[in-house]
Amino acid sequence: MLSYWIKSLSVRLWLTSVAALAVSLTAIAAIVLYAFNHLPADRFRVSESIRSAHQLASDLRFDESGRPVSIKLDERATWLFDFASTELLYRALDASGHVLLASRGALDNASWDTGDLTSSLGVMKHVTINGKPFDVVTLEIMHGQTPFFIQSAASVAFNKAVLGEKIEPIPEIVAYTLLIATIIFGLTLTFTVRRVLLPLRVASDSAASITPQNLRTRLSVKGVPSEIKPIITAFNDALARLENGFAVQQQFLASAAHELQTPLTLIRGQIELQPEVENKDLLFREIDLMARQVRQLLHLAEVSESQNFEFGEVDKVDVVEDVVDYLARKADKKQVKLHVDAPAIPATMQADRSALFILLKNIVENAINATPTRGSVIVSVDQTTICVQDEGPGVNPEDLPFLFERFWRAPDAQYDGAGLGLSICKEIALAHNWKLTVKTLATGTQFIVSF
Template sequence: MLDHWIRSLSARLWVTSVAALAVCMSLLAALVIYAFSHFPERTIGRHEQIERAEDIVKGLGFDNAGRPVSVQPSDQTAWLFKVVSSELKYRVLDQQGSVLLASSDAQDRTPWIAGDPFQAAGKIEQVAIGSRSFDVVTLQVPHGHDVFYAQSAMSTRLIDAMIGAKVKQIPAIVKITILAATIIFGLTLTVTLHRALRPLREASGAAALITPHNLTARLSPKGVPSEIKPLLNAFNEALGRLENGFSVQQQFLASAAHELQTPLTLIRGQIELEPEIKHRELLFREVDLMARQVRQLLHLAEVSEPQNLSFGEVDSADVARDVVAYLSRKADREQVKIQLQVPVAAASIWADGSALFILLKNIVENAINASPPNSVVSLIVDNASIQVQDQGPGINQDHLPFLFKRYWRAPDSSHDGAGLGLAICKEIATAHEWQLTVSSLISGTRFTVWL
């Protein structure tokens, strides 16, 4: 399960995207922290100074003559000017630089910045007020036809204290932001990938349902991303070629089997009419073997195409009795007893009676071949399954995976055949949606058809 998740496309896309986001955000956070740590006066400090000056401008009150007469900044700014009046000051100047309004610690008339205030407008300059260093912001305040200037002075000591308090919090804030963004992005990406890859999952599911019995099916490109459509088209083309090849193969098997049946019957008849032919029994044996293989080829061609089957209500017990009657002479020759166990009131099943007969005949015939003289082959029928059990030497565990493959015969097999009997049984079971299983017993082998 873990290996499947690691190899899945959605998991790789998810991990790659989340990792890329985390790396980008970490780099951005590192850049922000570096900027705040190495250039605080250009970031936090300047922002604080300009904000205080703008608050003074917003709080200016003018008389009827258009001259500033009061300053009413926000509560926070007013509190700061009152509490740290020696570190934070303001002034309001006219065009000539004369002080019109000032905070409590800025009442003296000494200019903070020499020269025309117009030249200082919009700038932050570091000056000495008294014996200490201050950063002074000058903002231009146009009002009517006059122009005034608002100045805010913040001591370097206060700026450093404010910057230190804020920068100290930045790493923690950045970490929390990165973690929250990564989690939210990961959850959102999970839903997005699930929806985006749904057409691909549906196509994979449809492809998994395609078997030799429904090669006419094709994968629909509807809703599939354009990058995947060439793959679906190539898969559909491959299915077309496979369908054509499979059809040709089945036609060849059927045609070859039909063409061989008549000559084999004529050959056997000719041998019977020529009593002087030597080794007649050996020839009969070889002809019968070839005829059996031809019949198996015909059966294989028929059951491989579902349209060749005719389904209806079938009594499995009656079919089992027919199989026992058909193989009774062979069982007698091999000195093997066929023991049939059927329920008193067997339920009918939906099946092709002829195909079920072929399936049971092949399994029971194999059981007779594998059984030693004076042993029993049990054919057990119930409403859920049909079991065939012999008392032979059993099947090598290494051979179990190959039992139902076409043309496969065990290396130590002592019986003639083409290796098609159990393959035909598997085809019949698949066409009926039954399960065909095999298990080794302490003595013998048991084949079970789960209905």
């Protein structure tokens, strides 16, 4: 499981994206912190002083005669100018420099600037007021055709204290912001990645469902990312080639088996008509074995194509009894008893009757071959399964994985065969969506067909 997650595309995308975000945010945070720690504090003081001056200018109110009468401060600013009346000051002046309006701590007419008012507009100057250093910003305000000036002053000590209060929590805020942003991004990315990779999972499920019985299926490229489409297209092309090769193989099997049947029949007839031929029984045995293999090849070619099946209502018990009757002569010849354990009521199902007959015939025939003389083969039928149990030596556990492979025969097999019977059974079971299982018992083997 760990190896799966390590190699997972979803996990790799998630880790890469989260890592990229974390690195980016860390770099931005580092730049911000570097700026706060290394840039001169005067830069922040200038910005803050100019901002305060513009706020005062926008809040300046005039009477009907056009004379400044008040500055409409908000509650916070009013409290600051009252509480720190000696540290925060403002004045409104006319063009001659006379004070028309001032805060409580700036009621004197002493000049805050040594030069002309117009020479220092919009910039911060360092001046001394009442023996203390102040940062002063002067702005010009036009009311109609009359110019007025507004001056905002804050002591250097006050500005540094306020600036420190604002800057000090910034590193901690940046750190928490970085952490929270990474967590939120990681959680949302999980759903995003699942959404993006959904077409791949759909394609994977479709590919897993493809079997020799439905080689005509093709994977859809709808919604698949452009980078993945060439892989899906190549896979579909490979399926087309595989389907064509499989069809050619099945056609060859059917044609070859069909063409072999007639010559074998003729050969057997010619041998029967030639009294001088020696070892006829041995020749007949070989011809019959070859004929059986040819029939199995024909069956294999037929059951490998789903269109060859004709589904209908089938009584399982009737089919089982037909199989037992068909193999009764073989069982009697070997002195093996065939026993059917079936319910009295009909047990119907949807299936191809011929295919079910072939499946059960192959299994029961194998059971007869494996059962010793005077043994028995039991065929049990219920609503969901058909079980065939013999009294043979059983199947070696190491042979179980190869049991249904084409042309495979157990190394210690005691009877003739081509190794195709169980392969045919498997193809029929797959075409009907049945489950074919094998159990090795204390005595014998049990084949179970589950519907």
